[in-house]
Amino acid sequence: MRIEQQREERFMKSFLIDSNDAGQRLDKFVVKVTSGLPKGMLYKAVRKKRIKLNHKRCDCSAMLREGDLVELYLNDEFFPKQDETFSFLKAPASLSIVYEDSNILLVDKPVGLRVHSDRAADSDSLVARIQHYLYQKQEYNPEKEHSFAPALCNRIDRNTQGIVIAAKNAPALRILNEKIKQRELEKYYLCVVHGIPQPRHAVLTGYWSKDSRRNKALVRDTPQDGFHEIVTEYTVLRPGVHESLVEVRLHTGRSHQIRAHMAHIGHPLVGDAKYGGSGGQPHQLLCAYKLRFCFQTDAGALSYLDGREFSLDDVWFTNNFK
Incomplete structure (x- = not known):
């Protein structure tokens, strides 16, 4: 009994929960403070009371509160090195x-x-x-x-x-x-596309899926199994002879959404070779240039941000359209 107690004292690490730790499940917290403790070992440690909450047996689903004490009787190998x-x-x-x-x-x-x-x-x-x-x-x-x-x-x-x-x-x-x-932040992008999209302003609805093997998004006009609805709003700001400066507002936020959706309607981004664009640029001409906080529900400590808008003063690829 004494040997086991010494072993636990040797490997015990304790954590006093503060405001940055509170509000999360015990098992989520343990995974974060260890170096990838396998779930099987985590559940076993809880059962064996080698993970305790406020000196008592606990459940993985216990929600942590500020002031709680979490004790882990685990080998040092499971904790990150400096x-x-x-x-x-x-x-x-x-x-x-x-x-x-x-x-x-x-x-x-x-x-x-x-x-x-x-x-x-x-x-x-x-x-x-x-x-x-x-x-x-x-x-x-x-x-x-x-x-x-x-x-x-x-x-x-x-x-x-x-x-x-x-x-x-x-x-x-x-x-x-x-x-x-909850989509209470509005995100706006500037991009340069091939051609002049018609109409000059539209709210596009499509259906998106990701081919992870090729790291490429697919867009369809009608619902299909495994596809998620996307909404992309665009406005042509400066039409050119061969290229146009376009502002895009994302109503949904899927990977490569703007690049794939604009290419799907026949106007790929300049420089975006993955989705059919060209134009002598090494990468797509795309910039997340404006952000607006428009809270519809209580934002607590961040309520002061409601209604505020932030944007970049200069986006380099817009100079050719001034």
């Missing part, structure tokens, strides 16, 4: 900031930068740069956080420029994720 925790320091801390306050950060992501790293060897990403920036400002320190790290609320393609929203704390992240889900 070099993993601070891996974001390998990325630059340079950002083009559109807006910042104590809860959120709006950043102009440049073309060529991924929002998240897609492999272990690639340490540079937008989220890593944001974490490095906030670490330098002493607004984020992984050693003082249990399960939260500054995170992105939306994402755009690697070769698309534009505004990305980051949350500095967990309450802001939860609110913004819900507002985006």
Whole structure:
């Protein structure tokens, strides 16, 4: 009995739940604070009381509240090493900031930068740069956080420029994720397309599916099994002889939606070879240039953002249409 107690004391780690940890299930929290603890081992640890909540037996579904104490009697191998925790320091801390306050950060992501790293060897990403920036400002320190790290609320393609929203704390992240889900943020894009879309303004409804193997979206005009409805609104701002500057508002947010939907109606984006565009550009001429907060329900701590609009002052590829 004494040997077992010493073993538990040796490997026990405790976490006092704060505002960034509260409001999530116990099992979700445990997965975040460990290095990929397998679900089978997690459930077994709960059954064996090697995971406790407030010194008592608990369920995986228990919702954490501020002030709770979570105790994990797990081997050290299941906890992240310091070099993993601070891996974001390998990325630059340079950002083009559109807006910042104590809860959120709006950043102009440049073309060529991924929002998240897609492999272990690639340490540079937008989220890593944001974490490095906030670490330098002493607004984020992984050693003082249990399960939260500054995170992105939306994402755009690697070769698309534009505004990305980051949350500095967990309450802001939860609110913004819900507002985006309920479509209480309006997102506008500028792009250059081949030809002149007719009519000059339209709200397009289509049906979308993603071919993951080819990383390419498919769009159809009628409902089909496995396809999801998409709504894309466009306005031709500056028609040209061969190309047009177009503003697009996304009513839904599917991967490659603008690129695939505009190509589907016969007007692919200039530079977008994946969807049939050309024009001597190395990538699609597309920018998420404007964002409007238009809350329809209570936004709690972020209510001050309601009605506010943020946009980029200069989008380089629009110069030819002035």
